[in-house]
Amino acid sequence: MIATGVSLVLTWALLFLCLAVCHRWRSAAADLLADRNNPIAWFAGGVFIHFATNFADNLYWGVAWSAHFGGWASEAALFENGVYSNIPFRQIGTIAAAFCHLKAAALYANKDVEPYIMGMVAAASVGILYIAAIA
Numbered sequence: 044m045i046a047t048g049v050s051l052v053l054t055w056a057l058l059f060l061c062l063a064v065c066h067r068w069r070s071a072a073a074d075l076l077a078d079r080n081n082p083i084a085w086f087a088g089g090v091f092i093h094f095a096t097n098f099a100d101n102l103y104w105g106v107a108w109s110a111h112f113g114g115w116a117s118e119a120a121l122f123e124n125g126v127y128s129n130i131p132f133r134q135i136g137t138i139a140a141a142f143c144h145l146k147a148a149a150l151y152a153n154k155d156v157e158p159y160i161m162g163m164v165a166a167a168s169v170g171i172l173y174i175a176a177i178a
Contacts, residue, residue: 061098082150089143096136103128
């Protein structure tokens with residue numbers, strides 16, 4: 044119970060900081076819409092996406108753990124449906140942010156981002172095989 048309480052206290056600071064980072068980087072991230080060859084814009088886009096989706100993920104799980112801590116009736120439903128929050132906000136958000144950072148690094152170094160795209164496709168293929176093996 045103590046660890047849950049500490050986590051909930053820290054969640055408030057985390058939510059504030061995620062919003063602060065998004066606010067600070069929003070202008071640079073918006074530059075990505077105008078200039079797809081700007082490595083700083085790609086980097087900023089990755090920062091913005093990461094912290095925006097991290098905010099949403101931590102908001103969901105903050106509510107779920109609050110339900111656990113407070114003994115709310117919604118606790119079981121929140122934990123049973125948590126995967127629907129994880130997919131867009133934890134996994135897809137992190138993938139999108141990582142791609143932005145890799146694209147920024149590739150543009151900065153005058154390299155191609157294609158190997159990372161192929162690696163992501165290969166990793167997703169491994170994931171499909173993994174699910175097939177354990178199902």
